[in-house]
Amino acid sequence: MADHRSKLAAIVRQHEPQILSEWIDLLAKAGGRGAVERAEVEAHARSFVRLLADAMQADDSGGIDGPEWTKVRDMLTTLSSSRTRQGSSPTETATFIFSFKQPLFTRLQGEYRADAEGLARELWTATLLFDKLGLLTTEIFLKSRDAVIMRQQREMLELSTPVVALWEGILGVPLIGTLDSERTQVVMESLLQRIVDTGASIAIIDITGVPTVDTLVAQHLLKTVGAARLMGAECIISGIRPQIAQTIVHLGVDLGNVATKATLADALVLALARMGAAVTRTVPRA
Amino acid sequence: MLDGKPPAERIPILKLGEFLLVTIQVEMHDRLVMTLQDELTHQIVRHRARGVLIDISALEIVDSFIGRALGNIANMSRILDAETVVVGMRPAVAITLVELGLNLDGVRTALNAEKGMALIRRSLGPAGGLDAGGS
Numbered sequence: 001m002a003d004h005r006s007k008l009a010a011i012v013r014q015h016e017p018q019i020l021s022e023w024i025d026l027l028a029k030a031g032g033r034g035a036v037e038r039a040e041v042e043a044h045a046r047s048f049v050r051l052l053a054d055a056m057q058a059d060d061s062g063g064i065d066g067p068e069w070t071k072v073r074d075m076l077t078t079l080s081s082s083r084t085r086q087g088s089s090p091t092e093t094a095t096f097i098f099s100f101k102q103p104l105f106t107r108l109q110g111e112y113r114a115d116a117e118g119l120a121r122e123l124w125t126a127t128l129l130f131d132k133l134g135l136l137t138t139e140i141f142l143k144s145r146d147a148v149i150m151r152q153q154r155e156m157l158e159l160s161t162p163v164v165a166l167w168e169g170i171l172g173v174p175l176i177g178t179l180d181s182e183r184t185q186v187v188m189e190s191l192l193q194r195i196v197d198t199g200a201s202i203a204i205i206d207i208t209g210v211p212t213v214d215t216l217v218a219q220h221l222l223k224t225v226g227a228a229r230l231m232g233a234e235c236i237i238s239g240i241r242p243q244i245a246q247t248i249v250h251l252g253v254d255l256g257n258v259a260t261k262a263t264l265a266d267a268l269v270l271a272l273a274r275m276g277a278a279v280t281r282t283v284p285r286a
Numbered sequence: 287m288l289d290g291k292p293p294a295e296r297i298p299i300l301k302l303g304e305f306l307l308v309t310i311q312v313e314m315h316d317r318l319v320m321t322l323q324d325e326l327t328h329q330i331v332r333h334r335a336r337g338v339l340i341d342i343s344a345l346e347i348v349d350s351f352i353g354r355a356l357g358n359i360a361n362m363s364r365i366l367d368a369e370t371v372v373v374g375m376r377p378a379v380a381i382t383l384v385e386l387g388l389n390l391d392g393v394r395t396a397l398n399a400e401k402g403m404a405l406i407r408r409s410l411g412p413a414g415g416l417d418a419g420g421s
Contacts, residue, residue, distance in 0.1 A: 185381075192377030199397055226389040230380040232373065232396035 006125050007111070008104075009056035012049065015107045020049055022103035030095050044079055044096075051075055062125055064132045076133065080140035090141040094134040101130055161187050163194040170271045171200045171233075172264070176209030184220040188227050195233050202271045203228050206264045208239030218253040225258050234274070236260070238267035297322045299329050305406065306330060306368070309341040314348070319355040326359060330366045337406035338363045341399050343374030353388040360393040369409050370394065373402035 012019065027041050051072045058068035076097075083093050104126060112119035161183065166172040173191055177183070191203060205224065210217065225235040238261040240248075248255065261267040272278060295318060300307040306329055308322070330338065340360065348356075356372065363370040373396045375383075383390065394409075396402035 188381055188384075189377065192380055195397065196377060199401075201397065201401070223384045227377075227380040227384040230372075230375050230383055230390060230395055231377065232375075232398075232401060 006056070006060040006122060008060070008122060008126055008129075009053050011107050011111055012053045012056065012104065016049060016053070019100075019103040019107060020045060022106070023049075023100055026099045026102060027096065030092075030099055041096075048072075048075060048079075048100075056129075060125070062128050064129065064136065072133070073136065076137055077140050080137040081144040084141050084144045090138045093137045093141060097130055097134040097137060101126065157183060157186055161190055163190050165194075165198060165200070166204065166268060167272065167275070167277075169198075169200050169202060169275055170268070171195065171198065171203045172206060173203060174206045174209065174264075178212070179207075179210055179217045179220050181220060184224060188224050191224065192227060192231055195228060195231050201233050202236065202274060203233050204236045204238055204264065204267045204271060206239040206267070207237060207244070208241070208264070210239075210244075213244045213247055213253070215251055215253055218248065218251075218255065222256065222258070225256075234259075236267045236270060238262070238264045296325070299326055301329070301333055301335070304333075304335055305337040305339060305403075306333065306335045307339050307341070309344075311344045314345060314352045316351055316355075319352050319359075323355060323359050323362065327362050327366065330363055330368050335366075335368045336410055338368045338370040339399060339402050339406065340370065340372045341374050341402075342372060342379070343376070343398070345379060346376065348379050348382055350386045350388065353383045353386055353390070357388065357390040357393055360390070364392070369406045371396050371402040371405050373397065373399050 024042055024045055027045065028038060055064075055069045055072045059066045063069075064073065079096075080093050105123065108119060108122050108126070112122065156177070162174065164172045164174070171191065171194055173187060175187065179187075194200065195203065205221065207213065207221070213221075221237065225237070228235050236259045237255070240260055240262055259267075259270060261270060269279075295312065297308060297310055297312070297318065299322075300309075306326070308326060310322075312318070326338070329335065338360075340356070342356070360370045360372055371394045372390070375395065394405060396405050
């Protein structure tokens, strides 16, 4: 590599104004949807070219993992995540990098007019480099998306597991959404804590909002029921839709001796009966 | 054993009329739980206890051995015809036991000692409290 030292950095430096203006024109053509302002694109392009030239000068190994590339990587990280927030697609962001190739290759051609071997070598180095940079932006896009998904998941977890007091000594747990092991843990913990706090002796777990009940979900339900029982509270499972009843039986899931009811209203009547309470109508039905 | 301490550590079993009260106030270890099992079964027979209340509200750590042993103790007491209730289990302990697959089926539970005692009284029936030492 020593005798074939890449001249990419020098070429970029030398032709910076032309490369930059051609590149910005390309970007303007490509970015037809206007998600990102033209002035912003120009500012990004300018600082990218400068950082890129510095990095290529310092490290021409073809990799972008070295400490010399930290500034470029940081710049792309900020760029990609801010664009993701603005709603750009990963293709648009990657195109930002890939479209730099065209003006650069034109300059290379001019520079290596007489040296085909040298041109091929430089093209290969540049292609490798820009592919890596492009992939980096996509990776960052995915990462920032993942972060958003994780945050929403956490929020949903907190939102969707309330434990409500239905009556003196009767708690209700309306479950909404899929019951995975993480949510089971949260449900169990909040239910048991409420049992301690309120001294409730009956808990009604309503699964109207649980889309499917497979063996795993059933197991999670039974775990919750078992834990509540160890704390001295009986559980009633309510909100079993016809479809769910069919699946449970077809899968051969054994709900043990847990009381089950079709609706929360039925479960509440049963719970009240177990508490020795009854609700009576004071005004005759019209 | 616990460095230097004599292994004389015991869990007290209190007799209250025809009930036996076991309050576990120290962290359990394997030897202790076996001693308790031995003593409690003997005491139930000696005092002809009708009800046993095991309070584990101070118990913070359980493993599979102690969990199983607790279930066994409760089942043994029941075989000796003493209504047995385990009371005061902490949420963390309950979750641990369930995760270990120890549902303690057949063991009666209550939230606290008061509720547990009410449960025993209820299941012994109205006459339960009267013919205490008699029959």
